[in-house]
Amino acid sequence: MARYPLLLLALLSPLAQAMQALDDQSLSAVSGRDGISLQTTGGAWSASSIDYGQDGQTLSLKGVSSQNQLLGSSSTTTIDVQDGRLHVQHSGAAQMLAIDNIELAGSNKSFGAFRAFYTLGGSLKLSGGGASGVSGFSVDDSQLSLSAATFYYRDNGFDLIVQGLSFDTYLNNAYVDIVSGGSGQEVKLDLGSSRFVASIAGIGLDLAHGDPIPGVPVTPGAPDLRDANAGRSFGQLHMDLNLGGSLSIGSGGASGEGLRIKPNISISNSLFQYQDEGVLRAENFAGSLISNSGITLDLAQDGQGSYAQLAFSDLKFNATLGGLIMGNPSNQKLGSLAVDLNFLDQGARQNWVKLRPGGDSNSGLKGISADASWNMVDSSLALTDNGNSMWFSGLRTHGSGQFTLDITKSCAAGVSAGCYAGSNSDLNSGGYNGHFDGLRLGLNNVVGSYSFDGLRVGSADAPLQGGTELLVLMEIFPAYDFTLNGQITLQPGGFSGDGLRYNADFYISEANAAVTVDENGRGLWLAGSSYEMHYRDGSLDVSNNGVELRKGTYWSKLDVGDLRWGDRHTGTSLGRLVLKRFEQGSTLALSSGGAGALCVGGSGSSSAACVASGGRWEDRGDEGLSVKLKNVFVRDGSGNPANAVSSNDKRNQIILETDRVGGVNGTGSQLVVDNFHTSDANPGNPAANSYGFNVDLNLDVAPTRVCDKSAAGCPVVSPDPLGFAVNARVHFKEMNIDRVQHVHPTGGAVTSMYGVKLQNADIRANLTATPIN
Template sequence: MQRYGWLSAFLLGSSPVWAMQALDDDGLASVSGRGGISIETAGGGWSAESLEYREDGHSLRIEGVSSRPQQPGSVSTTKIDVIDDRLHVEHQGRPNQLAVNNIGFAGSDKSFGAFRAFYTLGASLKLSGGGAEGVAGFSVDGSRLSLDAVTFYYRDNGFDLIVRNASFDAYLNNAYLDIVSGGNGSAVRLDLGDTRFVAHVGGIGLDLAHGDPGVAVTPGAPDTRHPDHARSFGQLDMDLRLGGSIRIAGGGASGEGVRLIPQITIANSLFQYRDDGVLRAENFAGVLSSQNGITLDLGEDGSGRYAQLAFQDLKLSASLGGLIIGNPSNQKIGSLALDLNFQDQGARQNWFRLRPGGDTNSGLKGITADLSWNMVSSSVSLTDNGNSMWFSGLRTHGSGQLSVDLTRSCAGGISSGCYAGSLNTQPGSGGYDGHFDGLRLGLKNVRGGYSFDGLRVGRADAPLQGGTELLVLLEVFPAYDFTLNGQLTLRPGGASGDGVRYNADFIVSDANAAITVDETGKGLWLAGTRYDMHFRDGSLDVTQNGVQLNKGTYWSTLDVHDVRWGDRAAGQSLGRIVLRRYEQGSTLSLSSGGAGALCVGGSGSNASACSASGGRWEDRGNEGLTAGLKNVFVRDGSGNPASSVSTSEKRNQLIIETDRVNGVNGSGAQLVVDNFHTSDANPTDANANSYGVRVDLNLDVAPTKVCNKGASGCPPVTPDPLGFAVNGRVHFKEINIDRIQNVHPTGGAVTSMYGIKLQNADIRANLTATPIN
């Protein structure tokens, strides 16, 4: 190549004008070296008043865009050279700040919000001509793109979501870029080759102090005006090895737009979330593919303008191997596999429409998403010590609206940016419709349902069997349809350190839940159900002992209009059930590792002792899942009315009603178990109540002994069939019941029993579901 001199280019002021300074003969005389170009870039950056993307008569407008160096006078360097017939580009950017003041639709006062990003861009590219399809296009090999020292701020109504201490690196090998033709017309195709994507997020936090435009935010130094500034949702790490291709074509679902057609593979990858403990998939693999592609369109309907993402078909297959919950040295769950298939079927379609502006009480900024989904013929499988189980025939569909906002409570006093609610209720009431501090997910008229056919054990085409009923204690039903409204508000930081704190209100109505159901839809149903659930000051942590969900203060009302046997709509009604719960400090824990070695049908800590007691010694391996539930029921101190049933929302109460007139609630006879609560039965502290009612579950896929009852003498089936094995224990120290009432629709309530105590129960059971045939 010819020798080139140094070129100095300065980006002046805030305007995107490049000024180049010519070098005289004396300056050129001092230049040494041969080949290539070196460019140094300095200056004050650039800005644009607005940028617009127009499609089908609609304009998505980005306002107040600017890019500036973090330190005045800093310089970025780019070197360009040709080595071995390849173009080499080496770029080392200066620390930069990118800002967008507003994203919305032209002519609308609503906004998706604003963002700022602090980062340093680096690149090492090796390019050559010729794509995967031949001479057209170019290839990328041995290249790297990196974003380092990343801090990202998303601003919504003056509050910030902050991503701190992040880095992103992409390593490109054997990658190609081509323009190709096909059934959807010409497209740009990126063949990923052997691409590796590495990402680290050091923490995600919130600044819920009301926005002050006059206060500058320094990257890496969170705003200290709010106590959440030092708390984090936790750390994320990904190391993904990608292959396959992505095609980008013109034309959306209708008219103009963009269509992405992914055929992406993931292999031998790592995903990890870290708090005090870890959630880790050590061998993550999968496929993301679509035949018709994912479309992006701008549109408008009766609710306003939107940006729509839609897909007629989408397949996600993923295998998460070496799953660990808790301590990195813990036993593993095994591997979890997902085979999810989304497919349009008539009115059941797959799309979501993003609209500017969130909840109506959260200002003009935020995000609202109308969504519709339809998943067919899917499955989830668990492999435990080489034994596999499939939740087969999983289907779900629905539609509704979600909103995302950063919100603030008025608990510290009414101020700009907070919302105290419109019903004059306190945050501790189930009728409270105000906001809490945090990242708020609003749910409005989400109507949907799910079901699965049953379990398959051993192989994917094994006979269907029951066993899903064993998960009802975890409120996982074989089939469920519902309408959901409410909110979930998240704050960074768990019970200690990183993690999540939350407040939530969920109202499930028009619901039907199956306790057990066969392939024809016949079974035992909780039909016509309304379920109100309220959580205050809950937390979620990943500790050395696993995932710990603390429900905080929790109260709920489950009102089942009909317990039906047979069809969920027309089956025989067994009556009505109402269950109210009031709990404080109840928890759910999950950890890797199942039952291990245990004695079935006897007692003993080893095989010989178990056999001597009449039991059978089984070793279910070192993989599996352990779940622990602790429910601490609290006594309602509001009193026990003598001739009526208490209607306090924070109370533990069970009502069974039968013989209703024309199915009208309150017209039949009722049996009421009223104001039950747990106790530690501590003679030195009558108020001690931390033990609660505990349910310990070990979940495994393991072989078990089964005999053939249809044959003489019930001979054992050989080899031992695989099954879904649940080893359970229910234990408590004391349950108190204030009273049991009998209620007649005309005669009123009469207390039949006072002051009942149940003490020191310890019930153990071992159940294994295997195919009947």
């Protein structure tokens, strides 16, 4: 048998002597195939810890593993050279990536766990020479894709699930270079003309699991069931972005080691869409994101423990949402909405976020906490309606506070793994301090302020004008200082279909809100205010009727220490004002399309009928915004205490107090409008209360007729100046007031009126605000 190996060597020896390196052309002539093809199977790997250290701090990924989803599946990678470019083609097998814990060294808390199921693919065409044509490399006609992806973020055993995620990145005329930056060498990616297409089929929550309660044994063989609502979704997202500009990454954070990222990214002619039963869509999305000094990433430590900090001393973001649609795509459009936001460090007012492991103190050891500080200057918001533009000019805001993010579970159905009831377990009480089911955003001592100068119509440098007072109906104040605490907890699935449901409690203190204010800060102020708001079983949907916010069961108390005229701190006090509200079934709906054609100063559904009635026919175009507010005020059935003012939280009540002694509440004279409520005025069903108190607003930017009162005869200004046009209607079937009380600090409360009814009101108004000068 020994002769066979010898014979084989003898036969191969001439070939061995002739072996030499072959280039692609020679290899093609021999085999008919260029390049190298690699096929891999298995590919599983794991690591007990992957650590990133920086300035003595360590970010650790614990229990990291990756493997193919299907046993025996394989990935294929082909590498070859064509037309002077290196071609890399990759077709990946379905993978699973798991991270058991994301930690910062020295903390017993974590950011949570992560699992991902996905398939990667790509086609890259690379050539030497970066943007300079000398160093680096260029990328053309290339694509990177992720498909069939599902991501799980696990917090204390509960899951946030992102389903049906896919994206495709198309790179053309892109370059990668190493360049000199302000802090040293940087890797710069020039995006050229690139495209990013992404979609998410749904985002949901699974609250069926939960980490075991310490000391409570786990039942062996217990079924691993998903939450019955896990299939509901927050909605679907789709975006198709055309990208340009560049992104640079260098070393060195805000201090010491770290990373510095400098975005100079532009977006043009792009699409963004959120879909529920209706759509929220921008058909022409454009904008830019620029930071000259860069966004820094650092690991650091303070008295509260370790944290990862993102900071930027300057950041400019602007975006235009063109062809904006709210609701049915076949309906009228809103027009375009533009934002121009400028963040800038100014002394103690800075821009940073410190991310810490662990969320709310009552939500276990996992979750996310964020200490945040922000300062935005000289920004604006603009609305363009049929080519006419309006600016909310001089937007400014600054503040700081702590935010927490957790997936939480209520104990309402009984104590179970991971739930938290709090010391007040009544979910329908304003003092409830437990948790609700869902994704919880906690707000802790968020101290902030915002303001804007006013409206400008026609151009960004047009004269300032009034009109912002009309937004107070939606509780949008032209200036507001506040301290905010509370929480909002979101669940997937709206009133119907996709969307979201929410429960929330907000506590605002040390607040000053402007009802109307001039550029010098003088006006009518709600000074020294506190405001608490409670929402139960609310929802937010996008339907064919637009964006619909349902408040569910809602009660609130606004207590204004001083209703001041003039300066917010030193202006003349008109007294104390208290407004309590108790509502069920109230809604706010926003939809695209404004007033359209209408009759001003007369009546009639046509131009001829309008003019004949003494009015003027105005066509305000097919773009704009329509707002419908419906407040259903509910009667408090707890009774009306004799010779006293009811202190029940869930009650509709207005209190005006004057002549207080030393400014102390309760020491002055009070006028009380008590237990007011709406009704459908149905004799067959006296309890019916669904029509509510309605305010319908059509908002447009449109020209209107104005006369010059300073001239004899008040001649009409030509051409018609642009203005902020509001077409309004207030209507209700019945408003009831149980009683009107007068209260003296020594004599007590006396009912002066009892059983007031206002019926069948339908008030219409049309107002266009234009600059005085």
